[in-house]
Amino acid sequence: MDKDRFSRKPSRRKDSPSSKNENTGAREKSGPRHASYEKDYIFWCNTCNVPLIGQRCCTCGGQGQKLVLSQPADVRFCSPYERSVLREQLVSSFGCDPIGERIVLLNKIPGDDKTDEVIVDGLYFGVLGFDLQSMSYRFEPMVQGAKILMGNPVPGKLVVLKKSSRHLNGKKVEADLVQSMSLDIRKGDSVLVVSGALAGFGVSYCDADELQDCRGPAVRVRKIDSQSASLNPKVSSMGDVIAANIDHLRSLGKNAINTIKGIANQKDFRDLPVHVSFSGGKDSLAVLDLTRSALRNRDVKAFFLNTGIEFPETVDFVHEHCAENNIELIEKKAGDSFWDNVVTFGPPAKDFRWCCKTCKLAPANAAIEQCLENAPTCLTIDGKRKHESFSRARIAVSEKNPFVPGQLNIFPIRDWRAIEVWLYIYWRGLKYNPLYDQGFERVGCYLCPAALSAEFQRLRDLHPELYSRWNSFLKDWAEESGFTPEFIEHGLWRWKELPPKMVKLCEDAGISISGRETTSQFAIEMTSGISPCRAGGYSIEGAVQGLSMRKAGNILNIIGSTSFSEELGLLLVKSGGSTVKLFSSGSLVVNADNREEADRLFAAVSEQLLRNHRCTGCGICLKACPAGSISLDGQGGVLISESCIRCGRCSGSCFIVKYSDRMNIIGSSLR
Numbered sequence: 001m002d003k004d005r006f007s008r009k010p011s012r013r014k015d016s017p018s019s020k021n022e023n024t025g026a027r028e029k030s031g032p033r034h035a036s037y038e039k040d041y042i043f044w045c046n047t048c049n050v051p052l053i054g055q056r057c058c059t060c061g062g063q064g065q066k067l068v069l070s071q072p073a074d075v076r077f078c079s080p081y082e083r084s085v086l087r088e089q090l091v092s093s094f095g096c097d098p099i100g101e102r103i104v105l106l107n108k109i110p111g112d113d114k115t116d117e118v119i120v121d122g123l124y125f126g127v128l129g130f131d132l133q134s135m136s137y138r139f140e141p142m143v144q145g146a147k148i149l150m151g152n153p154v155p156g157k158l159v160v161l162k163k164s165s166r167h168l169n170g171k172k173v174e175a176d177l178v179q180s181m182s183l184d185i186r187k188g189d190s191v192l193v194v195s196g197a198l199a200g201f202g203v204s205y206c207d208a209d210e211l212q213d214c215r216g217p218a219v220r221v222r223k224i225d226s227q228s229a230s231l232n233p234k235v236s237s238m239g240d241v242i243a244a245n246i247d248h249l250r251s252l253g254k255n256a257i258n259t260i261k262g263i264a265n266q267k268d269f270r271d272l273p274v275h276v277s278f279s280g281g282k283d284s285l286a287v288l289d290l291t292r293s294a295l296r297n298r299d300v301k302a303f304f305l306n307t308g309i310e311f312p313e314t315v316d317f318v319h320e321h322c323a324e325n326n327i328e329l330i331e332k333k334a335g336d337s338f339w340d341n342v343v344t345f346g347p348p349a350k351d352f353r354w355c356c357k358t359c360k361l362a363p364a365n366a367a368i369e370q371c372l373e374n375a376p377t378c379l380t381i382d383g384k385r386k387h388e389s390f391s392r393a394r395i396a397v398s399e400k401n402p403f404v405p406g407q408l409n410i411f412p413i414r415d416w417r418a419i420e421v422w423l424y425i426y427w428r429g430l431k432y433n434p435l436y437d438q439g440f441e442r443v444g445c446y447l448c449p450a451a452l453s454a455e456f457q458r459l460r461d462l463h464p465e466l467y468s469r470w471n472s473f474l475k476d477w478a479e480e481s482g483f484t485p486e487f488i489e490h491g492l493w494r495w496k497e498l499p500p501k502m503v504k505l506c507e508d509a510g511i512s513i514s515g516r517e518t519t520s521q522f523a524i525e526m527t528s529g530i531s532p533c534r535a536g537g538y539s540i541e542g543a544v545q546g547l548s549m550r551k552a553g554n555i556l557n558i559i560g561s562t563s564f565s566e567e568l569g570l571l572l573v574k575s576g577g578s579t580v581k582l583f584s585s586g587s588l589v590v591n592a593d594n595r596e597e598a599d600r601l602f603a604a605v606s607e608q609l610l611r612n613h614r615c616t617g618c619g620i621c622l623k624a625c626p627a628g629s630i631s632l633d634g635q636g637g638v639l640i641s642e643s644c645i646r647c648g649r650c651s652g653s654c655f656i657v658k659y660s661d662r663m664n665i666i667g668s669s670l671r
Contacts, residue, residue, distance in 0.1 A: 039387075040073035041066050042105075042419065044122030049232040050241045051105060051122075053420055054248035059240070065122055070109045074387035075119070076418035077238075078104035081439035081458075086118065086128055089139035093190070094149045095156035099125075102235055105419070112505060113491075114441070114454040118145070121232040130454035132490050133509045137454070140190040144229040146201040150192055151230070158182045159202065159219050161195035168195060168224050172205070172217035181208045181218075193221055200224030242427050249427050252420060253290065256412040260294040263398050263410050264379055272408075275330065276381045278302040278322075280314040280433050281443050283383030283413065286424050288327070290412055291381045299328070303367055303380070306333045307359035309445040312463070317433045324431075330370070332363035345585060346477055349449045351549050352496040353569025354585030359445075361568050368407050382409045387417050438462060446470075449494035450566075456491065486511045497548060500635075522546040522613045524588070524606045530595050538598040542588040544609060549584050551612040554633055556580070557640045558608055558651070559601070573605070580605050607657055612637045614656045621650035 043064025044050070045057035052064040069075055078086065083104060090097045099120055106116035106128070115129035118139075125145035131138050141149060149155055160179045161168070185191055185208040193202045202221040206214045242249070264274060274295060276288045291300050304318050322329040337358040342348075348355040368378060384395055395414050401407040413421065425432055435443045439458040442451065446459055447470045460467040474488045487493065490511060492502060498513060506513050528541040553571055556562050560575030569584035578592040578601055590605065592598035615637045622630050622638075630650055633639040640650075651657045 039415065039417070040071055041068045042075060042417075043067065045244055046122060046232065048240060048244050049121055049234040049236045050103065050244040051119075051419065052248070053245055053252075053417075053423065056247075057244045058247045059244045067119065067122060069107050070117060072387050073107065074385075074418045075105050075107040076441075077422050078106050078118075079439065080437045082106060082116075082128070085137050085439075086139065089128065089137055090149075093139060093157055094141075094152065094192070095154060096149065096152035098148050098151065098231060100235065102231070103238070103241060108441070112501060114452045120145075123148070123229060123231075130452065132453060132505055135453065135457070135490065138190070141192065141201045143200045143223045143225060143227075146192050147199050147229040148231060150194070150199060155192055156182055156184050157189055157191045157204075159185070159191045159193050159204070161193065161219075161221075163196040168198070168221045169200075170223075171221055173219045173221060174216075175206070175211055175214040175218040178211060178218050181211055183208050191219065193219065193224055195224065197226050198224045199226075238426060242423060245423055246427070249420075249423055252416065253293075253424065256287075256290045256416075257294040259397060259412040260291055260381060260410060264295055264298070269377075269379060269408070272375050273301075273378045274298050274381065275301040275303040275378065277383065278304050278318060278329075279383075279444070280304070280310075280318045281383070282418075282421050282425060282432055282436060283385060283388075285321070285383075285430055285432055286416075286421050287381050287383040287413060289424075289428055289430060292325075292327075301328045301330055304329060304331045305360055305363050305367070306331055307338065307355075307363075307445050308334045308336060309338050309355075309359065309447055311435055311443060311446050313435050314433060314443050317431075321431065330367055332367045334359040334363050337362075342473065346481075347449070347474060347493045348569075349494055349496040349584075352584045353449070353566070354583065355445075356565075356568040357570065357583050357585060357587070361570070377406055377408055380407050380409050382411055383413060384409075384411050385416055385418075385421075386414050453491040482514065484512050487513065497550070522610065524609065526602070530598050533591065537591055537593050538595050539592075540590045540598050540602045542590075542602065542606075544582070544586045544588055546613065547582075547584070547586045547609070548613065548637075549582075550635070551615075551633075551637045552582055552609055554637055554639045555608050555612040556582075556605065557629075557642055557644045558646055558648075559605055560646075561642075575601060607651070611651070611654055611656050616656075620653050624649045624653040 043052035043055050044067055045052055045060065045062055045064045047060045047062050048057055050057070050059075055064050055066075056062070057064055086099070086104070087097045090099070102120055105119040107119065109115050109117055109127070111129050112132045113130040115127065118125040118128050123144040124142045125148070126139055126141040128137065128139050130136070150158070159181050161173060162177050162179045164177060181204075185204050187204055187207050189204045191202055191204050193200050200221065200223045202219050202224075204219055205217050211218060263269060274291070276284065276291050278284045278288055288302060302318075302322050306315060319329065321327070338355055341354070341358055345354045380401070386395060395411055397414065398408060398410045401409050433443050440455055442455075444450070446463070446466055456467070471488070474493055475485065478485065478488050478493070486509075490505075490509070492498065492506070492511070492513070495502060498506070503513070505511075523545040524542060525545070526540060526542045530538050530540050533539050549569070549571065553562065553564055556571065556573050559580065560573045563572045564570070565572075571582040573580035573582070578590070578597055580601060581589040582605075588602075588605070590598050590602045592601055617632055617636065619632065622632070626647065626649065627643055627645045629641045629644040631639045631641075
């Protein structure tokens, strides 16, 4: 097991489990690929001992202490199941659970799987994470949490160091400097560390019973200092939290309602049909309530895409909520589309979401067509939020859906964090999907590759029949594809191309990835000739073998403006009046005004996909670009930014493009 698995988490805080230098190093190498959230903090009222979403406490009127959060700062309340996991980890490792019934916040931070900062009483208590090597939870204290744990009369996992004048933070300590070590300590354990007046935490490099024979470092001190830390004597309830935030909640709700009214009541939109995209999740629940409050005189319907692989609890909740609140529900079902296609395509992956095309996009278009029977456009109120993921960080207040024509989306809670969504739900007394209390941070499809391994374990516990069907398929697929059972057990099927951190994990755990081709054979074939479209213009359909959506998204800005839907596994490129749709399943569809443009665009897209798939990283194109829009992506390809002026000079300098006709990659129909 990696002794410092939780030590690599990016953070901007001094008391994080990572140092500032460790954070910024990786980002500097690859460049600023992600958005940075300015709203990366909350406040804490120490008088009332409650978290605040605004600086002023609405109960005592005092100013809250600012708590800076690791990005993306989508902090939330700890669920009952997560609280039980945390309690188990604290008791088993340190012999106590000092938190009791206090309000606990979890802030999602980067990690191999489910990983959260734990915040208690405004203190950074520790990190709770699911370890993909051991396939179990681990808790690592932060320095404030370590000092609270040391308040236990007989704390577990305690290392006492001899007093020393040397600087200890981040240092490895030899065995001869260890005065004592709790007998329950094993190699790789997170430990509490004391040295004179200093206290903090670290990681053990040996078993306690091997200390006398240890010839190398015995402990690595993560952080240690002389400051004090203790829990607040006041224990607050959720009712106290709501009361302390009531004015902020009213303002949030009012702003969201005004956003909906401001767009939906415009002259061009006031007579259009309105529906809320209701997935059964917390965000869509809040938006449905806000929309009904904003448009009391409009017929607001709920729209539910039933993919056929939803949790039973989600389907039941959607129907029950709409029935209890007299809301008309439009449900579009994908039926067995997933199971009908999974044998052909194999398991979906984070970078291969073929399932979204069949299970979401087709039903969504059917629903929109139904709504557009008597109107040119329909308004969809959607619960997407910026803080959910870096891919959603730039969503606007409203935008036309490039993937579903005729739909105008409105995002009234795009700036909300999870804590604000939950406070709104608690304040309004809304019933919510019971899965949230049972260990699920998201409640989408139960076998979605975007889900975490920790959540797949909960699926096994709650729905063994659903887990068994999917796991049986994965095992059969792995055997046919040459993968080991461990490949499936550790959730590595969730990637078509394993990211570097997963490759490293496999190396550390001794998991073979030999069944996965490191370089997929690449080919592009035209599957249908140029044909007229019913809506006008011409189209070409093709298939891309060995497609990398990451590499495609990195380079196709040279063709036109790009939009990517992570949910649909779809990359859309607009070039003048023409469009290119590239699905993670490998399907390629080109639409243009005339035959010549469709043919030209298909060839141009094929050429650029080939260019980035076979890229050698020579860097010649960087020098050829007059706009400075090209950089190497660090993973065997180029990255073309939105500043590209599409002059074509980089393509002209690329020997792969120059000799593409000799590589037998693009179907003969293009030549």
